[in-house]
Amino acid sequence: xxxxxxxxxxxxxxxxxxxxxxxxxxxxxxxxxxxxxxxxxxxxxxxxxxxxxxxxxxxxxxxxxxxxxxxxxxxxxxxxxxxxxxxxxxxxxxxxxxxxxxxxxxxxxxxxxxxxxxxxxxxxxxxxxxxxxxxxxxxxxxxxxxxxxxxxxxxxxxxxxxxxxxxxxxxxxxxxxxxxxxxxxxxxxxxxxxxxxxxxxxxxxxxxxxxxxxxxxxxxxxxxxxxxxxxxxxxxxxxxxxxxxxxxxxxxxxxxxxxxxxxxxxxxxxxxxxxxxxxxxxxxxxxxxxxxxxxxxxxxxxxxxxxxxxxxxxxxxxxxxxxxxxxxxxxxxxxxxxxx
Amino acid sequence: xxxxxxxxxxxxxxxxxxxxxxxxxxxxxxxxxxxxxxxxxxxxxxxxxxxxxxxxxxxxxxxxxxxxxxxxxxxxxxxxxxxxxxxxxxxxxxxxxxxxxxxxxxxxxxxxxxxxxxxxxxxxxxxxxxxxxxxxxxxxxxxxxxxxxxxxxxxxxxxxxxxxxxxxxxxxxxxxxxxxxxxxxxxxxxxxxxxxxxxxxxxxxxxxxxxxxxxxxxxxxxxxxxxxxxxxxxxxxxxxxxx
Numbered sequence: 240x241x242x243x244x245x246x247x248x249x250x251x252x253x254x255x256x257x258x259x260x261x262x263x264x265x266x267x268x269x270x271x272x273x274x275x276x277x278x279x280x281x282x283x284x285x286x287x288x289x290x291x292x293x294x295x296x297x298x299x300x301x302x303x304x305x306x307x308x309x310x311x312x313x314x315x316x317x318x319x320x321x322x323x324x325x326x327x328x329x330x331x332x333x334x335x336x337x338x339x340x341x342x343x344x345x346x347x348x349x350x351x352x353x354x355x356x357x358x359x360x361x362x363x364x365x366x367x368x369x370x371x372x373x374x375x376x377x378x379x380x381x382x383x384x385x386x387x388x389x390x391x392x393x394x395x396x397x398x399x400x401x402x403x404x405x406x407x408x409x410x411x412x413x414x415x416x417x418x419x420x421x422x423x424x425x426x427x428x429x430x431x432x433x434x435x436x437x438x439x440x441x442x443x444x445x446x447x448x449x450x451x452x453x454x455x456x457x458x459x460x461x462x463x464x465x466x467x468x469x470x471x472x473x474x475x476x477x478x479x480x481x482x483x484x485x486x487x488x489x490x491x492x493x494x495x496x497x498x499x500x501x502x503x504x505x506x507x508x509x510x511x512x513x514x515x516x517x518x519x520x521x522x523x524x525x526x527x528x529x530x531x532x533x534x535x536x537x538x539x540x541x542x543x544x545x546x547x548x549x550x551x552x553x554x555x556x557x558x559x560x561x562x563x564x565x566x567x568x569x570x571x572x573x574x575x576x577x578x579x
Numbered sequence: 580x581x582x583x584x585x586x587x588x589x590x591x592x593x594x595x596x597x598x599x600x601x602x603x604x605x606x607x608x609x610x611x612x613x614x615x616x617x618x619x620x621x622x623x624x625x626x627x628x629x630x631x632x633x634x635x636x637x638x639x640x641x642x643x644x645x646x647x648x649x650x651x652x653x654x655x656x657x658x659x660x661x662x663x664x665x666x667x668x669x670x671x672x673x674x675x676x677x678x679x680x681x682x683x684x685x686x687x688x689x690x691x692x693x694x695x696x697x698x699x700x701x702x703x704x705x706x707x708x709x710x711x712x713x714x715x716x717x718x719x720x721x722x723x724x725x726x727x728x729x730x731x732x733x734x735x736x737x738x739x740x741x742x743x744x745x746x747x748x749x750x751x752x753x754x755x756x757x758x759x760x761x762x763x764x765x766x767x768x769x770x771x772x773x774x775x776x777x778x779x780x781x782x783x784x785x786x787x788x789x790x791x792x793x794x795x796x797x798x799x800x801x802x803x804x805x806x807x808x809x810x811x812x813x814x815x816x817x818x819x820x821x822x
Contacts, residue, residue, distance in 0.1 A: 240617075240727075241730060241733060241734070241757070242702070242705075242706045242726075243726055243729055243733070243757065244709065244710070244759075246759075247756075247757055247758075248722075248726050248729055250756060250760075251729050251756065251791070252725070252729075254756060254791070254792075255791075255792050255795060259785060259788065259789050259792075261781070261782065261785035261789075297813065297814050305810075334785075334789060335793075336793075
């Protein structure tokens, strides 16, 4: 048996990891990162002369569980056409037997890298923007289940994208299998569901009871317990709430100098409540409460007292209050001087 | 241990030799133990040299004794793949055996072990001197295990290429991927040396790497006790970020 020096072992290990792209339209350029199921590579599409990202399984699984899950992720992404969800271009099997899918290459930073330059207000607005594609996915019966700062990308043009749908759960009844007809009414948009087709996709995406999926620190209690049947869009409310807690906790970057108010803390607490029924019923509701907070309006998560309400009203109508006070002061001075 | 004419490939391809070693068929058990010994004797020998600072001769005796006991005393019967990796189990067995022998202080003369496997310790000593030893002995054991796994896979690939008439592909792989970084030839130089087109060199190397990958995974599958362990190990093995 031939002895392999350290440098050869390291080289072979790298070779083992590099996807075999021979005979495909792709050419490996750079290793980008590693996710739960596989590695992501920057590759060049030789036909269209553009760079794209290739997610490839780390290793073949004889049970094919991972390959099926990767393909499901690709199918889910393909069905979720939204500016906040990375589009998928291609999927298949490489010559070395590994499953892959090809997606848009997003140049940007993950949320945890990006927020350092932002003040609290901008951070909260970012949470509202994350809620948009998430709400869209929920309307199609898809639950992300792995929301965390590392899975949120802010692109070069400031666009916010939710990445890594590898742990996504397809709800039994949803509109994921067919483009939903959008029906507007009462100021909201709801998707008309196609339960027959979505049921088929959901059947391919079963998660056994007791299976724990997610990332510690961002996982909802029902995920930690493996209560698969309890997982619904409020599980993602918890995930988004955890990101909200993270950005409120994070003290890095530019000094914000803004103390966390009780209503804001209450929003975070309501979003990450251990009891499912105590959380916001949807990510839109959470985003709406954040919007009210940003507009100095009362939020649903917190009942303010008379003093707090006065302070908020004063803050909200600062100009008017200053004008009234100035008027009253002038009036008093006028009365005083006119008496002399 | 006699060299395997099949390029060291264990006949139970894509089946766990660990399961075979735990089985009831004595012939299968011996063959499985041969495969396990081949994959692990170098890491074991080097580990005891570093971890317990055994002299060369003592380390040789200990390694012989360890693998003899593995077969005779049916150590592997107590191994449960659900509870951990095979090599962690083996490392624990090594440590326990060494401590027991030290405690008893009347070690039997290990050279008289009933089963005497033929291992090339001279070569292992050279390898030990040639490899860098950073980190703990446990880390070194892991590193040596990967080295042995790859080396066995190279032999497996060599045998497969020979039987499939693809010796050029293997020769290219050996020259380009197994050679020194400093003297590594370019694809163009290889094309000239082997009288091939550069595109052929690219394709032949891609083939050899693809097959090598398969050989590593087959070897790994044999050396693990369950599908879960195989998946876990494959992830660990392929989980190092390429530079």
